[in-house]
Amino acid sequence: MPTQATANGSPTIHLRAVDGYIITPDGASIYIWGYRDETGRAAQLPGPTIIVNQGDTVTIKLTNELRENVSLMFPGQNGVFRLTNRGAVPVGPIYENGRLVSLTDYVPPRGTVIYQFVASQPGTYIYHSGTEINKQVPMGLYGVIIVRPAGFDPLDPATWSAYGPETDTEFDREYLLVVAEIDPVLHEAVRLGKPYRPSTYRPRYWTINGRCAPDTMLPDRATYLPHQPYGSMIMAEPGERVLIRYIGAGCDAHPLHPHGNHTRVVALDGRLLRNGTQDLSHKHFTVLVGPGQTYDQIFQWDGLGYDPVTNPIPTPIPNLRNQAIGDVGWTMWSGSPYLGQKGDIPIGVTSLNVTGEYYFMLHSHSEPQITNWGEFPGGMMTMIGIFPVGTLGPEVGRLQRNSRANSTRERR
């Protein structure tokens, strides 16, 4: 079941700024700083997804378990306060000895700060540290806030939309793709307490939801990626409306596209692209995901109408090289060009295709970024899987606030 901070409209989320490690598909272990919630033990990348309802008074406690000051900024939320013994005070830049030390109210090591704001507008937002942001955000201190529109009921699919009724943002399944970069030299310098020169920043890893391909395609909360709980494999059935939220959490812009398809951009930075009756949503093949920006899209795969009986197409077997992934000759291909059917797979190739579903890639078209430290394939890449009608359960494509304890997969 998805975990919504619902109830009384005043959810409290307790985050801790902590350190930890993530792993990359090439076997590297990278020291990070990140946020975790009550259920985690170490930092996770990205931080826990915070899901609240429009109109909620959101209270976020931040406990600092790092060795330096840390904070939270909520770009796109207005009227953010810090709760003190003397009441609520607006947050703002902090100066010490005449020097800007934080863009917002911070908490020293071992302390706790409480932020509060009203989530007045639905949409997709980022949160991140506002302290030493040239280091702390690349280190991993970032995450996502989703504000559900008024009337959203997680138990009633008829109410599911990104921006409310009459906004043409209704969806059947939704996915969150947070993109960023990692320069492991920065992370190692921070781990060792050594100086780092920002001018030498040179990412070697490009992540979606904190993972590099092919780990991006692994399920949510895969036990072997304990600190990278969010997958980014998009799965849907033909005709379904899929909400895809792109978030740029890194420092660079990334051109993302799903092969052979367009998405319809319906909102930017948590604001619907619509003025009165004028619909400003527009279809894009490639969306340039800029840093600090969010892009909500409705994606629909309607199929090409091919059927082996009524509308057959010539079906040459693809070149072996074009179907295998990796040295061992795995493929995601079904062996058939028809959705819902499986065909013969060449000797020596193992198909991981489940039920005749159809996969195509979604990736950064800045292609050095689909490598892990230069080795293809990897990096900022995932897949979209189109499954035959009636084969995907309702639990697929349901966004959950991170809670490892809530993981249905782990419980089983």
Add this chain to the structure above:
Amino acid sequence: MLVSIELWARPGIVSLPGGFPAVIWGLATSPTAAPQVPGPVLEATVGDMVEITLHNMLNEPVSLTFPGQEIAPEPVLDASGRLVSLTRFAAPGRSVVYSFPAYRPGTFRYESGTSPERQVQMGLYGALIVRPAGWDDPASPNYYTAYGADTGSGYDVEAVILLSEFDRAAHEVIATGDVYNPLNYAPQYWLVNGRPFPDCVAPPDTSTQPLTSRVPVLVGQRVLLRLINSGFLAHTLAFQEGPARVVAEDGRPRRSPLLDATYDKNAITLGAGQSADLVFTPPEGEHYLYDRDLLHLVNTDDYPGGMMALVDVRTAFPVTPPEAPSSLTATAALPGQVELTWINNAADEDGFVLERRTGAGPFLRVTTLMVGATAYTDTHVEANTTYTYRVLAFNLAGTSAYSNEAVVTTLP
């Protein structure tokens, strides 16, 4: 009306954080005035005829182009047919006149059209603002609008936010007349209106970097930000307190009688040469606009610095400048640094500008400090060198007199 503007292209010196001088080529408003980086903001009203006379006091040909204006470029080829200038130029010691009608309102740029890969970096660029007819007439529907009535561009306060980069090494090579390889371009400074943070929030002055990026606003006022990217790289500016409404891009309004295509953004990416006009009504407080490529929030790797601007929203502005600081002392207790202390005599200062000179050289800004500062450690000093320091306080009403001067000779 004929708007006649005379500009003198001259070499000059800017002050980079730490008190480092660098040679620039800027545009001055008289043959003896300081050359400015960026050049003066040129202003005209629709219906004006704009006539710009450029006097060349440099040692190489110089020209100006006006992208977006009704002026046909006249490329200049040399005898062998090689392009030597994108438009008519002034030879050293000569002048050239450009004229064009201000035919539509907007936020535009101007820049050198001769070896722009060198001359624009050296500082030959600036903003060109064309206002709608009637913008200053309270009886006109265009009164205080950027693009005329019914374009959603009404404002109370406006500010040009002009982005660029600065590569000290490039300036050194170009200023000495050596061959410059543009592929080596690697900026160490990221500027708003010609200054990096924190100097960009100091008051306007009469130096080679006269423009501030502190935008004073009274609560409830609508702010028009004219964002211009005059650099060579794309930049993303994020709003600490957004979103703001994008009412125009590249000098074209996004609203017409048929379609309102304005939209909100909380961060905006501008490619080199692009502009955007944004309107918002920020609440009381200090709200930074910051380069969302967080690695650029540095001055030669020192954080914080780089590309920031400050929207400073208050209920009232001070009416008198602050009292001058006094009892400035400079002590060289350790090699490689100078300790500075002073007494702050002001109750309403926003900050301090600390300057120094080397020997009998000109005073250059070392840094800008925020409210309450009474000490600073200058670590960018040479050994066995005599420096003279002075400090002043500032607020939105102006600057104080300078403090006493403190002289110190650094340790070996």
